Amino acid sequence: MIRLRTSLRPAVLVALAAATVLGCAKRENEIVIGEYGSLTGSTATFGVSTKNGIELYVDNVNAAGGVGGAKLRVIVEDDQSKPEEAATAVNKLVDQDGVVAVLGEVASSRSMAAAPICQQAGVPMITPSSTNPKVTELGDYIFRVCFIDPFQGQMIAKFAKSTLGLSKAAVFRDNKNDYSVGLANYFSEAFHAMGGAIVADEAYSEGDQDFRAQLTVIKAKRPQFLMVPGYYTEVGLIARQARELGLEVPLLGGDGWVSDRLLEIAQDALNGSYFVNHYWQQDPNPAIQKFVTEYRARYNATPDGLAALGYDAAGVLTSALDRLRQEDAAAFKALSGPRNEKQKAARAKLRDMIASTKDFPGVTGRISLDASRNAVKPAVFLGIENRAYKFVAAVEP
Amino acid sequence: MQELFQQLANGIAWGSIYALIALGYTMVYGILRLINFAHGDVYMVGAFTAYYLALWTGAGGANASPFTALLVLLGAMLVCAALGIVIELFAYRPVRRSSRLTALITAIGVSLFLENVGLRVFGADPKFFPQLIAPRRVELPGGVLVTNHQITVVVVSILLMIALTLFVQRTRTGKAMRAVSFNRDAASLMGIPVNRIITITFAIGSALAAAAGVLVGLTNPKIEPLMGIMPGIKAFVAAVLGGIGSIPGAVIGGLLMGVSEYLVVGYISSTYRDGIAFVILILVLLIKPAGLLGRNVAEKV
Secondary structure, three states: EEEEEEOOOOOOHHHHHHHHHHHHOOOOOOOEEEEEEEEOOOOOOHHHHHHHHHHHHHHHHEEEHEEEEEEEEEEEEEOOHHHHHHHHHHHHHOOOOOEEEOOOOHHHHHHHHHHHHHHHHHOOEEOOOOOOOHHHHHEEEEOOOOOOOOHHHHHHHHHHHOOOOOOEEEEEOOOHHHHHHHHHHHHHHHHHHOEEEEEEEEEEOOOOOOOHHHHHHHOOOOOOOOEEEOHHHHHHHHHHHHHHHOOOOEEEOOOHHOOOOHHHHHOOOOOOOOOOOEOOOOOOOHHHHHHHHHHHHHOOOOHHHHHHHHHHHHHHHHHHHHHHHHHHHHHHHHHHOOOOOOHHHHHHHHHHHHHHOOOOOEEOOOOOOOOOOOOOOOOEEEEEOOOEEEEEEEEOO | OOHHHHHHHHHHHHHHHHHHHHHHHHHHHHHHHHOOOOHHHHHHHHHHHHHHHHHHOOOOEEEEEHHHHHHHHHHHHHHHHHHHHHHHHHHHHHHOOOHHHHHHHHHHHHHHHHHHHHHHHOOOOOOOOOOOOOOOOOEEEEEEEEEEHHHHHHHHHHHHHHHHHHHHOOOHHHHHHHHHHOOOHHHHOOOHHHHHHHHHHHHHHHHHHHHHHHHHHHHOEEEEOOHHHHHHHHHHHHHHHOOOOOOOHHHHHHHHHHHHHHHHHHHHHHHOOHHHHHHHHHHHHHHOOOOOOOOOOOOOO
């Protein structure tokens, strides 16, 4: 028995190796794109929504014949909502799968863990929804199709001060999260400059489940609102515990709140609160309604802002590929060829095409990338009333 | 002042959870001289069992009632008692006569096993506990606001601790447990069924951890497969602080841990929330290694 097993081993190894090689082998005339995201973990809806958005766009492109006959294939990796796993996932996409471009992540900390890998390998990366400014500063191959946190922080400060007429804020930030710390700082600066006061600035860590100690301190300072620039799981729990402690002021936050689980977690605790989103799903604009209808039909869910940005990120990449095909057919062909210097040069050209994106008609607004590879575009404010969202205002940059 | 009382009230509710988990550590240590590192994960399994029990039976939400909550609690305790017995039978009994280090490493192995099976079976996404009892705010004297959930946690913990103390002090099995803890070989010679006593100890300890898991789901509804790691470590520190092997020590240690955590977060910084546990551990080991209520026992050489 033992002898048989030993003699079988080389054969099994060869078979496995063959399967690996064949599994990765590129099919003729196919462009392989990598995607990494949090399909599981504390921000699972971020990754799932983004994946659905990307999948919807890519399948539409392929159904219409692909980009000039070349089909797009997306390889998706789960990073379990952890920055270190994001780096592992992108290493695999770049080294083993040989992708020519990468889409992801939502969370800025995870985009920042993966961006240096893409930059080093010369693989363009487009983050659909990481808003921390530092993400695209990591290199000229790193792009985003969303607005950035200085804009978002300014907008929340102005909304609180002018629209709601509140001048005493408490900030409750996630200390382990680049997005949260950045947004908290931009908000505080802007709110100060407008003459508002930050009466309390407390911190928690992603994954915490008890916030009562900090909320007790905050309550004693009597703020008029609570600015929580965190992610939806913690925001929902914070809202509930704030109400339990008798802290009844509205909560304000950024696009980290965007998730269809937010209200399931918070229940009634977020009524009267406001947050920033990338688009409004009931916008009558026909392009948005077409996207919402298709998405609903396929996933049986209303697309949130992150699904819309995933859709747009795939759109910006596809449009760059298409322009490359028209301008430099040889380079375009090299993208579906073997991984060599020729392909590397082609990826550099693809990078240039993404950088020159102008007025791309996305569902989250017209996308033009500026010199810092950021999108400049409007945002919307949503309010929460009786466990439902309502449109409050659209803000131009 | 009101702020301080509020922190203390929340700290006591939180500390009751640690106390319940610490009881399991201390009982197993008292009997086997084994630190059962898988105990925090049994607490996690308890929370998930209650979650699924509530889903299947439709308890919680609109059907919230203290009676169904009690059924869910008992169900989770039963399942985890069985889990504790299985763990003891398959993981610890085979290495009982080996060195203590072997048993310790086995415990870490069981802990990792439960965590990863949890990730596989329950998934990495956090789940949100249904509200088994309709939430209500209660104002205590001094303007301190707590929820009926927090009061439930404290009351159920106290009841379980009283029940455990009565069991250990007043029943024949309890007496046998004390005898085994005092000297296993002598107890065996006196005709005490040592194996059965150890099994019962694991069952009770695991049931208490399950109770802690259900109670935490009530006040802090987010549950996930790795939720047992930190509370497990902190409850272990609580058991050491109180004097490992001592049942009242575990309760006092747990309450002190909960309160100190709230005071540190409230008055110093949330960054030290987990750090405080280890500062306490180091201080106890330096100043009073036997813990607050522990006895100094000379090692036989």
